[in-house]
Amino acid sequence: MPQQAAGSVGPVAAPRAPLVVGLYAQGSIIIAHTDAIRHLVASHPTGFELNLQRQTTGAAPWHGWYKFPKMGLALTYYDFHNPVLGHVVAASPYISKSFSRGAKHDFSFRLGAGLAYLTNPYNQDTNHKNTIASSALNATIQARFEYDYALTPHLGLLAGFGLNHYSNGSTTKPNFGVNLPSVVLGLNYHEQRPAPQTNAASDPAEVGRTFYNASTSLGYKQRSEGDLQKYLVNSVTAAVGRRVNRKSNLLAGVEGFLDRSLKAQLEDTTRAGLRQPDVKKAGVFVGHELLFGRLAFVSHLGFYVYAPYKSSTAYYERLGLKYHFTRVLFGAIDLKIHRGAADVIEFKVGARL
Known part of the structure; x- marks a missing residue:
């Protein structure tokens, strides 16, 4: 207090x-x-x-x-x-x-x-x-x-x-x-050195509490230099988290992805008459949020558990910034990565329950 x-x-x-x-x-x-x-x-x-x-x-x-x-x-x-x-x-x-x-x-x-x-x-x-x-x-x-x-x-x-x-x-x-x-x-x-300070570093009431997140995102990407079209990329995420101390949330969850550029890639490479694999993917992830008031720095490590079309590594990373507009509603901007290479920038909205 x-x-x-x-x-x-x-x-x-x-x-x-x-x-x-x-x-x-x-x-x-x-x-x-x-x-x-x-x-x-x-x-x-x-x-x-x-x-x-x-x-x-x-x-x-x-x-x-x-x-x-x-x-x-x-x-x-x-x-x-x-x-x-x-x-x-x-x-x-x-x-x-x-x-x-x-x-x-x-x-x-x-x-x-x-x-x-x-x-x-x-x-x-x-x-x-x-x-x-x-x-x-x-x-x-x-x-x-x-x-x-x-x-x-x-x-x-x-x-x-x-x-x-x-x-x-x-x-x-x-x-x-x-x-x-x-x-x-x-x-x-x-303007003033050293700066005056007063310490109000009380423990937040949320420490030790469990919460649930649901969110959806969209982004767009170009498939190749020769294809100038921008393809939509969407995801949905459900996660459970826990405030473990003043500075950190730990999370785990499941999510699904739909990258429309993969469909275009398949149409260019699959022989006529052959069945194309499903381009949708599903993954599980663990994550950490470093908290600065309403702002958080987000890092996730995920693994695909459903990926019939093997277009990337079996794992993915995500780095981003998340901001709580209210106690329930939040927004985020994430960079999804495969083995150090950028895959897509995701613009996300969600709710904390």
Whole structure:
């Protein structure tokens, strides 16, 4: 429960969250994670980032559970220094968790996801060498270790090392994506340092309780570079979960999938007169949700128990973000993966019972 001041009749309000504004330069290389992009790794991309963040101070119980992380928005620009790839601009909300924090230093790790716009996507006629991405709009994931050292009470020098990833999740092809290991150097302006904090880190009432989820999703994907049609992909999921501690839910469930691109693939490859196998699939999964208030980072590992058409590995992974709009209704954006390769981006709605 929130702390009470001596002689008071109500809880003490959390201090105002101070603002931190940063401006950083970035230098990168392109990782040749597949031979299909090896011809694009000669350049060294450079860019800059405008960063807006607030230091949490205890307004919600989960702030104290994670030792008062920072919440921010990163606006990033990169020049690939390659006319085939062009430029990229991205916006990434993120959370930053401190490992060591003192009056003059802060060593932390941040993780964010958002949207990116690539100026020179693949085009079969005008830009066929860009095998990284065939759509202008892409998803981005940003992970980074950062060290901020106070030069003055309000000005900090920041150095960091991280990874920027851009991909459209196989919505269109080719889509091998790009990974940019990056060195970061810049300045932070701190409105107040150190930030005031009040600890209201009580245990939630849901710890130890069982719940049930039901959801459905849709996505779309391109089958191949030669087939420009977008095919719908749907799934339905039923799961049982349990809140095991302040930060975690564990889940297990069953789900069914219908990927219409597999039907088109069969029609191209099956001999006339032969019976085609069923393209529907069913799976079982176990999963974990890392909780940040209404927001959760989702990770699942599943195994197909019904898959007459063997179009992929026997297992699949899912990574995503889930948000509870109410105690019952939630939405999620997931990336479904087969052996490290993106299969489809799923947009999900569901209910918790």
